[in-house]
Amino acid sequence: MNVLIVEDEVPAAEKLERYLAKYDTDIKVLEKLTSVAVSVKWLNQHQDELDLIFMDIQLIDGKSFEIFEQVSIQKPIIFITAFDEYAIDAFKVNSIDYLLKPITFDDLSQALNKLEGLKKNFGSNAKPAIDLSQALAQLQQKTYKTRFMVKLGEHIRSIVADDIALFYAEGRDVYLVTNERRKFIIDYKLEELDEILDPSLFYRANRSFITNINAIKDVVVYSNSRLKISPSIDLDKEIIVAREKVNAFKEWFNGL
Known part of the structure; x- marks a missing residue:
């Protein structure tokens, strides 16, 4: 074929x-x-x-x-x-x-x-x-993953998707960050998260970040026709939408 x-x-x-x-x-x-x-x-x-x-x-x-x-x-x-x-x-x-x-x-x-x-x-x-x-x-x-299990010392917790501000990759680790600014390492790759997260709620802005639409405080035009996302939580990293994904991001952000 x-x-x-x-x-x-x-x-x-x-x-x-x-x-x-x-x-x-x-x-x-x-x-x-x-x-x-x-x-x-x-x-x-x-x-x-x-x-x-x-x-x-x-x-x-x-x-x-x-x-x-x-x-x-x-x-x-x-x-x-x-x-x-x-x-x-x-x-x-x-x-x-x-x-x-x-x-x-x-x-x-x-x-x-x-x-x-x-x-x-x-x-x-x-x-x-x-x-x-x-x-x-x-x-x-079609259904999507609605909660994630995380470890907190010797304890485990369940975090619902609505309470997750973003996911990001750093080295070999992937972090889940909550709206309360709590950070946990999870046993997923960003590629796997792409498969199981609700695309109306989460968007993969680039190779390192997946953000929740409800945790976006601001979006501004950045250099080279890219976009910069400011999350509602304090974050010491920049979330930049690649130029080739800008149109798709705008449609997602606009609810289309």
Whole structure:
């Protein structure tokens, strides 16, 4: 199976590629693209080589729906996004599934299994039929981790997600910081937290920080078109949103 990945976050694209290889070593990723403009050009030249497209919705130069205004895409698409508000628009085009970030290997497997089922029932060239109400119901069923166990001396405590201001990595350790400025080392990597935290509540600003939206005191424009987040707790570190993530952060911060 030949696959195209349209995703502007490099770590997300690389993770998806790893999951695809884990699912089936015969899957070949032909290209990883990051923008509407480049995707339009590539699809005009190479769409016939494809079997499947994975597509993020928010790209560096606009929303991926703009691609469909310029290219007639006849291949099945699996959308991947942090925002469920685009589900209805996604199913108006040739979509077979809509996965919410952070995706898991199980999410991907279910979507690919659905594609295989559609091929068996309707043939490889048939346009997939989507039950929109069922798809939206599946989005609403996704659950996220709501509490974390931490050690306090010889004692253990349970901290609910709403009480967590942020997570950050330092060396090999990952810290959970509460709204009361208490700090605990936890047995998770930031990549793992990306998989289990509610994306409407938490956002990974960069390689070192995941912040709770309710613990953001201020956001200011920083150098080189980046953003600087000021948390509501005292912190002796800077939280800088990388330039390539600024648009996605704004949409998340705005509640889109």
